[in-house]
Amino acid sequence: MYRSEQLLFDNGKPVPIIIRNYSTDDFDDLIEIQAECFPPPFPSELWWNKKQLTNHVTLFPEGALCIEIDGKVVSSLTGVCVHFDPAHPEHTWAEATDHGYITNHDPNGNTLYIVDISVRPAFRSLGLGKIMMQSMYHVIIEKGLDRLLGGGRMPGYYKHANNMTANEYIDAVVRGELHDPVISFLLRCGRLPLTVVENYLDDEESLNYGVLMEWKNPFKGI
Structure with missing residues (x-):
């Protein structure tokens, strides 16, 4: 299981953090984080539910990470193992994650697929998303997987859709x-765009596009 203690600095002030696997004891905090990240009019039925979270910690606990500050869970990152063929990259978020239930988890898969990343708005200035992503890279190396993969929203695209294609935007x-708030963040995390996917998820700002963003295991030589 994963556990790492680090210090961050907020305007010069040290902030101790713990990166660890989340568990059933964290479910209420994790749902609260979803509510903070996706407030109304986002439908609350699309926040994590306890059945989904139970699957996360049961089927692939190594892919269930969170960050704790002062005893409070402030962010989470969830992944699932799948078999990915780069020659046939087309899929939707729902297909890749079984609508977030991850019942498609494949212990023999070659790819760790990011299901969700969420950070409480009050803590977003600390760079927690990047730290969680780097922690998941450790998991990939430890398990000998080929890559980390996931579809990024491109929420700035709707502002430019009249004069450029989705590929030109990326x-x-x-x-x-x-x-772009999401794609630029993923680039800073070391991930690179693999392909643009139409109808990846229902997302008005992205015009339903998603961008598969990859981080390759540097020890695999793929």
């Missing part, structure tokens, strides 16, 4: 000509 973000 190229502009990679070149630094445009900033």
